[in-house]
Amino acid sequence: MDGRGYLEKLISDGLGAGRGQPPAGRLSGFDRREIRGVAIGLVAAGALGQEEADRILADLDVTLQRSGRLNVVHAEASASATFAPVARHAGTERPEWRQAIEEPPRPVLRQVVSLAGRTLEAGELTADLVSLEVWSAFVVLTMAQEGFDPRRMRERFALRTRWRAWDDAGTQYRAGGGGGSGSHGLLVERRTFEPGPPAEARLLTVAVESADGEATVPIPLPADPPG
Structure with missing residues (x-):
């Protein structure tokens, strides 16, 4: 199983699920905790490396921040089964995720x-x-x-x-x-x-x-x- 591809697609689909709704309500059903839980499960199953999972989650937080959907990012545990604290990754905005938030793609x-x-x-x-x-x-x-x-x-x-x-x-x-x-x-x-x-x-x-x-x-x- 391609854990990275699965997690990134799950995020992309979730961010773009609000097509047709007012901008303020587009992410009302998007749950960062659920995404983090999936990442933890993928790491525990050996389908995704911990460092890679942490990087994807950090990119998600930065993208949400810069789009105005996440005002404060608190330090959180690593995406590992043990929740061991780690140094926080810097994170990079993902243009495709930002676009999914601002202009949700039309389902095909x-x-x-x-x-x-x-x-x-x-x-x-x-x-x-x-x-x-x-x-x-x-x-x-x-x-x-x-x-x-x-x-x-x-x-x-x-x-x-x-x-x-x-x-x-x-x-x-x-x-x-x-x-x-x-x-x-x-x-x-x-x-x-x-x-x-x-x-x-x-x-x-x-x-x-x-x-x-x-x-x-x-x-x-x-x-x-x-x-």
């Missing part, structure tokens, strides 16, 4: 994978899979439930489910928002996972757990078309 649709004929069953959650949209910064799983009663919409979304996803390149995905709409006796639901898959990923696995069941769905990821 790379592939749409048909899942027609496949189903998902996890306790009370039973649905026909429709498709997986592969975007540059996220993926979207679409599924449909037949015979749905619109009067039970609130009950349906009150189900306690936990969604996770990972790929064969070592990427761990965060479950984002979900939503649905009903028509013609169908409830069509969309589930978002971030970040977008790296170019080398060829298999995405989506897992869902409910109070009375769980299921995993392996989804092949085709290579991007040339050009």
Whole structure:
């Protein structure tokens, strides 16, 4: 696993996730602590060197500072499993991260994978899979439930489910928002996972757990078309 590439892409996607929002709210969902936790995990797994992880985190702080999104940078522990204090790296602003903050890139649709004929069953959650949209910064799983009663919409979304996803390149995905709409006796639901898959990923696995069941769905990821 390319730990450096994964961490840098995670940061870049996170910084650019606020497209369409007012400037003041673009980074409301960006959590530096989560990024630092991922860095610590990569170092502990041997996928990223400690010095390199510290340098990336220092660059992130400098970039946030100079963009006005981080007013004070406190001394923090190194990105190591033991949290051993180290001398702080100077850090350098990353132009591509600054641009992601100021001008979030427009998500690019790379592939749409048909899942027609496949189903998902996890306790009370039973649905026909429709498709997986592969975007540059996220993926979207679409599924449909037949015979749905619109009067039970609130009950349906009150189900306690936990969604996770990972790929064969070592990427761990965060479950984002979900939503649905009903028509013609169908409830069509969309589930978002971030970040977008790296170019080398060829298999995405989506897992869902409910109070009375769980299921995993392996989804092949085709290579991007040339050009």
